[in-house]
Amino acid sequence: xxxxxxxxxxxxxxxxxxxxxxxxxxxxxxxxxxxxxxxxxxxxxxxxxxxxxxxxxxxxxxxxxxxxxxxxxxxxxxxxxxxxxxxxxxxxxxxxxxxxxxxxxxxxxxxxxxxxxxxxxxxxxxxxxxxxxxxxxxxxxxxxxxxxxxxxxxxxxxxxxxxxxxx
Numbered sequence: 570x571x572x573x574x575x576x577x578x579x580x581x582x583x584x585x586x587x588x589x590x591x592x593x594x595x596x597x598x599x600x601x602x603x604x605x606x607x608x609x610x611x612x613x614x615x616x617x618x619x620x621x622x623x624x625x626x627x628x629x630x631x632x633x634x635x636x637x638x639x640x641x642x643x644x645x646x647x648x649x650x651x652x653x654x655x656x657x658x659x660x661x662x663x664x665x666x667x668x669x670x671x672x673x674x675x676x677x678x679x680x681x682x683x684x685x686x687x688x689x690x691x692x693x694x695x696x697x698x699x700x701x702x703x704x705x706x707x708x709x710x711x712x713x714x715x716x717x718x719x720x721x722x723x724x725x726x727x728x729x730x731x732x733x734x735x736x
Contacts, residue, residue, distance in 0.1 A: 595692040597676040600627045600648035607651040608632050608644060615668045616675065617641055620694035620710075633696075639663045664699075671697055671705035671725035678728060682709040682721040685733055689714065697725060706731060 618633035642656030683690035705725035722731040
């Protein structure tokens with residue numbers, strides 16, 4: 570009887586975890602990908618970051634986009650009502666060619682980042698940076714069970730884990 574109760578409890582935990590992850594709006598094919606595709610269709614470039622900028626079942630996202638002329642702009646996208654995107658320019662000039670080195674798909678890196686943690690992890694933000702040596706990397710901010718936060722860095726050229734920290 571104990572074994573049956575243990576198995577039932579284990580299956581209930583797995584079900585709860587899968588339901589929690591199913592509610593994650595950053596999963597590939599979800600609202601975040603819809604927003605990224607909508608922004609890129611209107612303004613070609615490289616997405617250098619995004620962050621959740623609200624709550625709800627389909628939260629809005631702030632998306633940062635690097636244009637071919639080396640300027641980064643920020644726009645907001647609500648997956649329930651995408652419209653014309655207005656960009657606020659951020660200061661600085663960036664080399665587009667350096668960011669093109671990020672050949673590992675961001676959605677695959679986003680799906681892999683929380684895999685090193687036990688339990689559901691909610692991905693809240695991503696930033697694509699290029700190191701002094703020209704190596705691109707994705708940095709993900711996540712919320713873990715128990716109110717912990719985590720940062721995961723993934724090599725944007727090869728898809729390998731660089732570093733993970735929990736606070």
